[in-house]
Amino acid sequence: MKKLVILFLVTFSLQAMAQDALNTVCPISGKPANPNITTVYEGKTFAFAEEACRKKFEADRAASLYQQLGGKAAIDAAVDLFYTKVLVDDRVKHFFDDVNMDRQRRKQKTFLSFALGAPIKYEGKDMRTAHANLPDLNDSHFNAIAEHLKATLEELKVNQDLITKVLAVVETTRDDVLNRPKKAN
Ligand code: HEM
Secondary structure: OHHHHHHHHHHHHHHHHHHHOOOOEOOOOOOEOEEEEEEEEOOEEEEEOOHHHHHHHHHHHHHOHHHHHOHHHHHHHHHHHHHHHHOOOOOOHHHHOOOOHHHHHHHHHHHHHHHOOOOOOOOOOOHHHHOOOOOOOOHHHHHHHHHHHHHHHHHOOOOHHHHHHHHHHHHOOHHHHOOOOOOOO
16 A cells, blocks of 8 residues: 555655646747756746846747737637537538537647647647548538638627637638648748
């Protein structure tokens, strides 16, 4: 029993240490991070190579659509509300018949957070791969999804200027989601 308790405590401490581990590579410059130059964002500590990198990181966060929307709590609430709308819309709900919606909500939260400037990695499928098995997908479906996102943000009282900017980011995924050749710039 005593051994079991010790094993539990060691495992727990190792897990806690792993979660708290400071990044060793500066997220701005890619150089080795100095553990004495740090900032805390949404409860996570980030280390930087130089003071200038920390300043840039903080300025990038302040300018990000992610932070202007209200960060993690706001994105989580928006995605939950968004899918309640999608799942009762006859134009698009059938696409999600066999989809694990808990997983989908989680992936969408991470993707949107990342795309809107959160300091996180998106490790899901890229947009072309994610929708490659939905060959019937067309502009009308994409427009319906964008419409629900707009209605969601309006319902959450996000200002129109910010909504326009968020929708512009979502619009950049259209050709990939619809599996069309990318337009030349
Ligand atoms: C508007 C832009 C869109 C974005 C940003 C987006 C984003 C995503 C993301 C992040 C995933 C998860 C990828 C993964 O599994 O790693 C996903 C999957 C999926 N999306 Fe979208 N999506 C968009 C449009 C659409 C549209 C228009 C539809 C259909 C009406 C759709 C239907 C689906 C379905 C059914 C899946 C699940 C595929 C599977 O699990 O096999 N998406 N999407």
